[in-house]
Amino acid sequence: xxxxxxxxxPVSVDVExxxxxxxxxxxxxxxxxxxxxxxxxxxxxxxVHIDGTAMRSCSIPVSFAAGKAVQTIESxxxxxxxxxxxxxxxxxxxxxxxCQSGMLMAATALLRDKPQPTDADIDAAMTNICRxxxxxxxxxxxxxxxxxxxxxxxxx
Ligand code: FES
Ligand code: FES
Numbered sequence: 001x002x003x004x005x006x007x008x009x010p011v012s013v014d015v016e017x018x019x020x021x022x023x024x025x026x027x028x029x030x031x032x033x034x035x036x037x038x039x040x041x042x043x044x045x046x047x048v049h050i051d052g053t054a055m056r057s058c059s060i061p062v063s064f065a066a067g068k069a070v071q072t073i074e075s076x077x078x079x080x081x082x083x084x085x086x087x088x089x090x091x092x093x094x095x096x097x098x099c100q101s102g103m104l105m106a107a108t109a110l111l112r113d114k115p116q117p118t119d120a121d122i123d124a125a126m127t128n129i130c131r132x133x134x135x136x137x138x139x140x141x142x143x144x145x146x147x148x149x150x151x152x153x154x155x156x
Pocket of ligand 2: 093094095096097098099100129130131132133134
């Protein structure tokens, strides 16, 4: 039995220790917002946060998550993720959309670490692969989310 927090709620799953966390999220817990792309930690479609760090859940055994906090695209109360989702809509970032939950989770971790990232910071952090080529819009949306945060801070 493996117990961890999923988007703030405790969950327990009775699966093999080496089942990939992505399998557990999608097949055991019904959280299908996290996507399967390559299965070898190369594309980033499966990115989630584990104790606040963006990680590729296709290549992490569920045993690693035991006792930790896992955050997925389904989480509702992350202000940075919400701001990024609004910027994603404003910039019409997604094309097919398949890579985008992983992109958003990677971008959320980036803005948590670096609230005002440079283009170079974004390029270094966003190693996710998008077969539709949305990289320019991803970068623009991250800048918009970062500047909307600083505007909110000035008003506060
Ligand atoms: S599916 Fe995990 S990195 Fe591609
Ligand atoms: S939007 Fe299609 S793979 Fe990124």
